[in-house]
Amino acid sequence: MKLVVGEGSCGLAAGAGAVYDRLAALLNESNPTGAVLDITGCNGMCFLEPIVDLYDDEGTLHRYVKVTEKDADDIYAAVSANDLSSLDRLGITPDDAHFLEAQTRVALRDCGIINPENIDDYIARDGYKAIEKILKTGMTQDDVIEQIDISGLRGRGGAGFSTAFKWRAAKNSEGDEKYLICNADEGDPGAFMDRAVIEGDPHNLIEGMLIGAYAIGASTAIVYVRAEYPLAIVRLEKAIKDATARGYLGDNILGSDFSCVLRIKAGAGAFVCGEETALIESLEGKRGMPRLKPPFPAQSGYWFKPSNINNVETYANVPWIINNGGAAFAAMGTEQSKGTKVFALSGKIKRGGLVEIPMGTTLRDVIFDIGGGIRNDKEFKAVQLGGPSGGCVPKEKLDTVIDYAELGKTGAIMGSGGMVVMDESTCMVSMAKFFLDFTAKESCGKCVHCRLGTKRMLEVLDRIVKGQGEEGDIEKLEELCYAIKDGALCGLGQTAPNPVLTTIRYFRDEFEAHIKEQRCPAGECRDLITYSINKDKCVGCSACARQCPANAITGELKSPFEIDADLCVKCGNCITACRFGAVEVH
Amino acid sequence: MAEKTTVDLGLIAPVLEEYKDTPGSLIAILQKTQATYGYLPEEAIYHIAEVTGTAPATIYGVATFYAQFRLEPVGKHLIMLCQGTACHVNGAELISAAITDELGIDDGETTEDGLFSMEHVACLGCCSLSPVMMINGKTYSTLTPDKCRKVLREIAKEEGGADA
Numbered sequence: 001m002k003l004v005v006g007e008g009s010c011g012l013a014a015g016a017g018a019v020y021d022r023l024a025a026l027l028n029e030s031n032p033t034g035a036v037l038d039i040t041g042c043n044g045m046c047f048l049e050p051i052v053d054l055y056d057d058e059g060t061l062h063r064y065v066k067v068t069e070k071d072a073d074d075i076y077a078a079v080s081a082n083d084l085s086s087l088d089r090l091g092i093t094p095d096d097a098h099f100l101e102a103q104t105r106v107a108l109r110d111c112g113i114i115n116p117e118n119i120d121d122y123i124a125r126d127g128y129k130a131i132e133k134i135l136k137t138g139m140t141q142d143d144v145i146e147q148i149d150i151s152g153l154r155g156r157g158g159a160g161f162s163t164a165f166k167w168r169a170a171k172n173s174e175g176d177e178k179y180l181i182c183n184a185d186e187g188d189p190g191a192f193m194d195r196a197v198i199e200g201d202p203h204n205l206i207e208g209m210l211i212g213a214y215a216i217g218a219s220t221a222i223v224y225v226r227a228e229y230p231l232a233i234v235r236l237e238k239a240i241k242d243a244t245a246r247g248y249l250g251d252n253i254l255g256s257d258f259s260c261v262l263r264i265k266a267g268a269g270a271f272v273c274g275e276e277t278a279l280i281e282s283l284e285g286k287r288g289m290p291r292l293k294p295p296f297p298a299q300s301g302y303w304f305k306p307s308n309i310n311n312v313e314t315y316a317n318v319p320w321i322i323n324n325g326g327a328a329f330a331a332m333g334t335e336q337s338k339g340t341k342v343f344a345l346s347g348k349i350k351r352g353g354l355v356e357i358p359m360g361t362t363l364r365d366v367i368f369d370i371g372g373g374i375r376n377d378k379e380f381k382a383v384q385l386g387g388p389s390g391g392c393v394p395k396e397k398l399d400t401v402i403d404y405a406e407l408g409k410t411g412a413i414m415g416s417g418g419m420v421v422m423d424e425s426t427c428m429v430s431m432a433k434f435f436l437d438f439t440a441k442e443s444c445g446k447c448v449h450c451r452l453g454t455k456r457m458l459e460v461l462d463r464i465v466k467g468q469g470e471e472g473d474i475e476k477l478e479e480l481c482y483a484i485k486d487g488a489l490c491g492l493g494q495t496a497p498n499p500v501l502t503t504i505r506y507f508r509d510e511f512e513a514h515i516k517e518q519r520c521p522a523g524e525c526r527d528l529i530t531y532s533i534n535k536d537k538c539v540g541c542s543a544c545a546r547q548c549p550a551n552a553i554t555g556e557l558k559s560p561f562e563i564d565a566d567l568c569v570k571c572g573n574c575i576t577a578c579r580f581g582a583v584e585v586h
Numbered sequence: 587m588a589e590k591t592t593v594d595l596g597l598i599a600p601v602l603e604e605y606k607d608t609p610g611s612l613i614a615i616l617q618k619t620q621a622t623y624g625y626l627p628e629e630a631i632y633h634i635a636e637v638t639g640t641a642p643a644t645i646y647g648v649a650t651f652y653a654q655f656r657l658e659p660v661g662k663h664l665i666m667l668c669q670g671t672a673c674h675v676n677g678a679e680l681i682s683a684a685i686t687d688e689l690g691i692d693d694g695e696t697t698e699d700g701l702f703s704m705e706h707v708a709c710l711g712c713c714s715l716s717p718v719m720m721i722n723g724k725t726y727s728t729l730t731p732d733k734c735r736k737v738l739r740e741i742a743k744e745e746g747g748a749d750a
Binding site: 009010012013014046047049186187188189190191192195227228229230265266267268269270271282283284285286287288303344345346347348352353384387418420421422426431434435438444526547549569571572573576577 | 609610611612613614616617647648651652653654655669670671672673674675676677679680683684687688707708709710711712713714715716718723725726727730731732735
C-alpha cells in the first residue's frame with residue numbers, strides 16, 4: 001500500500017505537515033503491511049485539504065479528505081490491519097470527486113499525482129520524453145515552433161499573445177546570445193496555478209523551458225519567481241539540481257550539441273514586474289519600471305539581447321504538445337482559443353481550487369457544475385476574472401464561454417486565470433476600491449496618468465464607500481479611467497481601470513445607492529451599516545457579548561441582548577458567534 | 587522607531603565578495619543583506635554602495651521600490667496578512683481590524699515591546715483557504731477575527747514566559 005499526502009502550500013496551510021509527520025512517526029514505529037509514505041503537490045482540491053491518497057495493493061485509489069492529525073491515527077490503524085472499511089467516513093464524496101473528474105488536465109497533468117521532489121516520478125509519466133524526441137529525431141528549431149503554431153497556444157499569463165509568434169521572432173533575431181525567461185511572478189491576487197505547477201510538477205516547467213530554449217536558440221534560461229513562494233523556490237532548486245545530474249540540463253544535453261543552463265532569480269515583490277519589460281529591468285537588478293516597446297524583448301531584452309518571456313502555465317503545456325502533437329492540443333477549445341486553461345476558483349464558492357478545462361466551457365459550468373455553486377446557498381452576484389487587470393462579470397453573462405475574445409466582450413479578460421466568485425454580501429463599490437487600492441500601490445510611477453490617476457480614482461472611491469460621494473463622481477471616475485487607459489505605457493496602467501469600468505457598467509445602481517442614499521446594498525461598507533440584534537431570534541445566550549471586543553453588547557441572560565451602536569466597531573465577531581442568526585446588518 | 591544602532595558590516599562581507607563583480611545582482615545582495623539583519627540598515631546601504639560602486643540613491647531607489655525590503659527593523663513575529671482578492675471577499679479587512687484592536691498596530695507598524703509587526707502583503711496564493719495570514723513561515727487559514735485573536739494570544743503567551 002502507498003500513502004500519499006498532498007503537500008502543496010495550501011495543503012500545508014491546512015495542516016498536511018502534521019498529518020504527514022504523524023503517519024511517518026507511526027509507520028516508523030511499526031509497519032506490518034510494509035506501507036510506503038510519500039508526498040505529492042497540490043491536486044487542486046484546496047477545499048478538501050489536507051488530503052491523503054491511499055493506493056491499495058491493486059493500485060486502486062482511495063482518497064481521504066479533510067484529514068486531521070487524529071484521523072491519521074485511524075488511517076494508520078486501518079492500513080496496518082489491512083482493512084480500510086473503517087475509513088469510509090473520511091472518503092471523498094461523489095459530489096466532491098466530480099470536481100476533478102470534470103476537468104481535462106494538460107498543464108496540471110502530474111500535479112497531485114507525482115512526488116515533485118522525485119525526478120523518477122516525472123520520468124515515469126513520460127517526463128523528458130518531449131525534449132528527447134526533439135533531440136533524438138532531429139526536429140529543427142522551426143519544426144518545434146511549427147508544432148507550437150499548430151497547437152494555437154497563446155500566452156497564459158494575461159495578454160494572450162501567440163506563443164509561436166514570440167518564439168519565431170526571438171529565433172529570427174540576430175544575436176550570439178539569447179535568453180529564455182519564465183515569468184513566475186504570479187502577482188494577480190486570486191491566481192495560484194503557477195505556484196501549483198512549480199510546487200507540484202517542477203520538471204514539467206523545466207522541460208517546457210528547455211524546449212523553448214532549443215526553439216529560439218538560447219543557452220541560458222531564467223525563472224523569475226515571486227519571493228512569496230518559498231516552497232516553489234525550494235522544489236525548483238532541487239529539480240534543477242536533479243535534472244542537471246541526469247544530463248537534462250547543462251552541456252550537450254542527451255548527447256546532442258544543445259546546451260542550456262537554468263537558474264532562478266527571486267523577485268522582491270512588485271506586481272508591475274509581471275510586465276515583461278519591467279521583469280527584465282528587475283532581472284538586471286534595477287527598479288522594475290517598464291521599457292518603451294518597441295524594441296520588443298525578442299529583439300532587445302535581457303541585457304539588450306534577444307529574449308523570450310512566457311509564464312509558467314504556458315511552458316507547462318509545451319512538453320504535452322510536443323509529445324502529442326500540436327493538432328491534439330488544437331482539437332480542444334474554440335476557433336480562436338485552443339487547448340485548456342487553468343483557473344483558480346476562490347471566493348464565496350463551495351468547492352474552491354484549481355480547475356483546468358478546455359476553452360469553450362461556460363463560466364456557469366465552471367462555477368456551478370465544477371465549483372458546486374455558492375457557499376451557504378446564497379445568491380451568485382458576480383465573478384471577477386483577471387485580477388486587477390480584469391473585470392467583474394455579472395449573472396446575466398454567466399453563459400459566456402471561456403475564450404479570449406468572448407471574455408473580452410464582457411469587459412473582463414482571460415488574464416492569468418484568477419476567478420473570484422462573489423455573492424450578494426459582496427459590495428461591488430468596495431470591490432472596485434479594493435483593486436484600485438492595489439494598482440495605486442503597485443503603479444511604478446513612471447507614467448503620470450497611472451501614478452496620479454489611480455490615486456485620484458482611489459480617493460473618489462474611498463469617499464463613496466464612506467458615504468461621502470457626490471453627484472458626478474461616477475462620471476469623474478469614468479473620465480479618469482479613459483485617460484489612464486490612453487496615457488499609460490504598460491499593461492498595468494492600461495488595464496487598471498477595468499475593474500472600475502466593469503463594476504460601473506454592471507452595478508451602477510450600487511454606486512448610486514452609496515452616493516445618493518448613503519446606503520450599501522450588500523451591507524459591507526462599514527461606515528454605512530449598523531449592527532443590531534433581532535429580539536425575536538435572540539435567546540439571550542450571551543455568546544455575542546463574550547466575543548465583542550468593544551463591550552458594546554449588553555443584556556440579561558435568557559432575555560434579548562442589545563448592541564450599543566456608538567460603541568460598536570463593526571468587527572463582525574457577534575455575527576460569527578451567534579448560532580441563531582439574530583445579529584442583523586442594516 | 588528604535589535608536590540608531592551600529593551594525594556589524596562584516597556579516598555581509600561574504601555576500602558582497604560573491605556578488606560585487608556580477609552585474610545586475612543588486613536585488614540579490616539586498617535580499618541577502620536583509621536576511622542577515624532582518625532589515626536594510628542605512629549603514630549597510632552606504633557600505634554596499636561603496637563596495638559595488640553604486641550610488642546610494644540607486645540602492646535606496648531599488649530598496650524602496652520592492653515590497654520585500656524594509657528600512658526599519660521588524661518585530662520578532664511578523665504577521666503577514668494576505669490582501670488578495672479572495673481574502674478581501676472573505677473578510678480580510680475584519681481580520682486586519684482585529685489585529686489592530688488586539689495589538690494596537692496598523693499595517694507596517696510594530697508593537698512597543700517589539701514582539702509583533704503587521705504587514706499587509708500581496709496574495710499568498712492560498713486563496714481557497716482565505717482569509718489567511720502567515721506568521722514566521724506558518725500559514726493560518728480560514729481565519730475569523732476570533733480565531734486570529736486566539737493565535738496572537740497563543741504566541742504572546744508563549745513569549746510571556748521568556749520575557750518575564
